Amino acid sequence: MESRRLGRDGPELSAIGLGAMNISGFYGPATEEEAFTLFDRARELGIDHLDTSNVYGMGHSEEVIGRYLADRGPVFRLATKAGICRDPATGARYYDNSAAHLTEALEASLRRLGVDHVDLFYVHRREAERPIEEVTETLAGLVRAGKIGAFGFSEIAPSSLRRAAEVHPVAAVQSEYSLGVRAPELGLVQACEALGTRLVAFSPVGRGLLTDTPPDRTRAEASAFLKDNPRFVEPNLSANLAATDRFRSLAAEMGVPAAALAVAWLLWRSPSVIPIPGTRNPGHLAELAQGAGLALGTSEMARIEEALPVGWAHGDRYTDAQWHGPERFC
Template sequence: MKTRKLGAQGPKVSAVGLGAMNISGFYGPATQDEAFALFDRARELGVDHLDTSNVYGKGHSEETIGRYFKDRGAVFRLATKAGICTDPDTGARYFDNSAEHLTASLDASLARLGVECVDLFYVHRREADRPIEEVTETLAGLVRAGKTRAFGYSEIAPASLRRAAAIHPVAAVQSEYSLATRAPDLGLVQTCAALGTALVAFSPVGRGLLTDTPPDQARADASAFLKVNPRFVAPNLAANLTATDRLRELAAEMGLPAASLAIAWLLAQGDHVLPIPGTRNPDHLAEAVRGAELDLDAEDLARIEDALPVGWAHGDRYNQAQWIGPESFS
């Protein structure tokens, strides 16, 4: 497995990591045995970067990883996140980036994970009214306290990253980035490169659209997230399946799974880009990891761009409710 740095001062990690949201039921149920089998396969494939959050299954993902570490040893570089909250009375989602909340959340995550320190701690969503400079000072304090080796932000705009980096180096920014979601090309990819910040790309195979087994309408409707996501509702899903057939056809011509080609395209966008596909299926993980073995040339990249040009996707990547929290930029 090729490696890339997790930030300018960070450790080298596998070029392709693993997102652990899916083991907590986001796209369907997963047992502990299935999660452990997935982690075992990740290790066999050379994957050593594991990404989770305190809100994935309300701590279930972290608890499962903690049990795995207790059984197998601390074998992954760990990243976790905090900052998303739910009002217990109304169920409304809100964001808290206060020092008190982030510190308490990280302490709780460390307890669930069974470790004294994580490699990377993200603010999962920015609290809009709290200056990012203040939040960055809090995160720097958690580094000094030995609770995390580095920190990052999820779904922030390039301007916010520059403000944070003026206070302290930011190891990583996590953002949705793929052939289906090209917004990071409008400044985030470039700003991360200029600042020595890793761009950790989640949903790198377009929530399944960029694979050989994309979700049909029945599968999409069975997912609480996908059934209301603009790209997976009728008639957009049918149009998107037709559009992504071009990638599947190109991948087949090259003798590759579509997911491998999608991951290889991402890795070609810069040495600081690190995809973290999320899956419950060890075979699907192997297809994604195979993308790290590929070295695409200019002709390959041109053929991919021709198959899926910028703007091909039907529907926004989030609906109105799902857009609450991520920072928009242009």
Template sequence: MKTRRLGKHGPEVSALGYGAMSFSDFYGPTSEAASHALLDLMLEAGVTHLDTSNVYGSGRSERWIGSYLKARPAARERFVLATKAGISQDASGARKLDNSAAHLEAELDASLMRMGVDHVDLFYVHRREAARPIEEVTEVLARLQAKGKTRAIGYSEIAPASLRRAAAVHHIDAVQSEYSLQTRAPELGLVQTCAELGTALVAFSPVGRSMLTDRPLRVGDVERVPFLKVNPRFAPENHVANLAITDRFRQLAAEMGVPAAALAIAWLLAQGEHILPIPGTRDPQHLREAIQGAELVLGPEDLARIEAVLPVGWAHGDRYDPVQWIGPERYC
């Protein structure tokens, strides 16, 4: 497995990581044993970058990582662990954002306990609380780093301008953002700003929530996934249109002799050495296909062919609905 640096001061990690939101039931039911089997596969393949959050399955993702590390203590030295906090609930159960010092440290402490570790390698603010100055929040993250509770700090779903404000206070090791052939908004400033500042761009949903694979969810399948059921890109008319367009990409991948997911991952890795995809899946075969993408090397002609079948702006529908947009920063 090829490696890349997690920010200019960070550790070497596998070029391909894994998003452990799939250890919750977000995309469908799974089990602790199945999640542990995926962790075994990651170590066998050299996938060392493991990303989770306190809210994935209300802590279940972290607990299952913790039970794996307890059973296999040597794995802790091989995995680079990242987790996130900053999403909370009000008294009525509605989602709210909390970037206060008390909340972030308490949630990080709880994450460490669930995973059975004394520190994580990277701690993100999961969603920025707009009313709280990002400079103040960055100082909180820096104090957590100084205490040894995390070795690196980052933000998820922030704008390039916010990254610059934060970086003026303390170096930001990583920014996490949705980025793929389907979602290319990061190219309007975030990719460039991260490269300039020596910040890793950790790309989640790199295969477009299945749309850039050989087995995309079909119309009707999304009814069992609450997030996708209300997501504009999976609304029936948009979904049909997006499937028709991405059929061309699947055909191209077949002509090139690789899985579509592998080609999508390879394209993303070709966009910059600071870009680190973290696909999430419950299926070992899907993970193997993503791993294959980390080994592909695409030349200029290959990239041009991909751009020809999936030009910028091809996707029908916004990437989030109004509720899902609460927290992520728009910047274009």
């Protein structure tokens, strides 16, 4: 599989990674045995990095990965995140980017993962009131302490990235990016390319809309996240299924799975992008990995964007509540 460097001077990673949120029931139940089978398949496909967070299943995802690594050894490069908190009394979400919290949260993640360091550590959501320069100094200290190989931020604006990069090189910014979410092209992709930062693209197949088996109303309503998400409620869901039918038809004409074509489009948009699809299904993972081997030229890219032009999606990517935390910049 093609590789891409993490940051300007970091290690080489497979061109796509695996997001491990799904193994904690975000889109449906998953057993530990299923997760282990999925991880084994990822290794067979040449995928060498896993992306998780301390809030995925409230530590469950990290614990499952830790038990897998205890059995298989250090076979993946690991990324995890911290910074999202919940008030124990009210359940309200808030963000803490203080040195004390990030250090404590990282230590807890390392214990769950069963490792003494991770390759990449993200601030999962930026605490708006705390200067990002201060947070970057904290993260740089964790690099110097050998607890993390590099660091990044999730869902920040290009202006925030530039401020952080003035303090210390930022290896990665994680953001939703796909044929259905093009906002990163309005400054974030460009900033990452200029600074040597990798844009780690989550939900690269549009939460299933850009696959050959997109969620129908029944599947969407069974998901705690999708049931309220604007793109998966009617009438938007039917409109989005109709729109993406054009993309599925194009993929079939080209003889590839729709998911593979969606991933390939991302990889060919910018050499700074590393997609991290999430799935519980080893067969779906193989389709996604196929995208890393597709060679797309100018004509193929044009046909894809003709099928799904900028702005095709019906509905916002988040509800008002889901937008709490990500930095809007356009």
